[in-house]
Amino acid sequence: MYNLTQLSDSERMRIELDKQASYTVWKVKNGKVGYxxxxxxxxxxxxxxxxxxxxxxxxxxxxxxxxN
Incomplete structure (x- = not known):
């Protein structure tokens, strides 16, 4: 188990950006938003x-x- 508060600001930002990227692709795939x-x-x-x-x-x- 990891304690995310112990990560650097840049590492936490990368985790957040990865989550946002994943969610945005999911929304496009499911027709919630466009490309x-x-x-x-x-x-x-x-x-x-x-x-x-x-x-x-x-x-x-x-x-x-x-x-695609």
Whole structure:
């Protein structure tokens, strides 16, 4: 078991971005939102490294969930 409060801010942010990417792909797959949700999610991230991480997470989850 992990205590997330002991992680660094950047590690906690990556966990949050991964969750957001997963949820956004799920919403697209289930017709809750359109593909523009991917751009909306990433365009709101100011840090370049965090944005890249989120984009890679989106690619990962799209592949896993069968979203083109």
């Amino acid at each position: 523009e949700a991917f751009a909306e999610l990433t365009n709101n991230i100011e840090d370049d490294d965090e944005r890249e991480f989120c984009q890679q997470a989106i690619i990962k989850y799209k592949s896993q969930m069968g979203v």
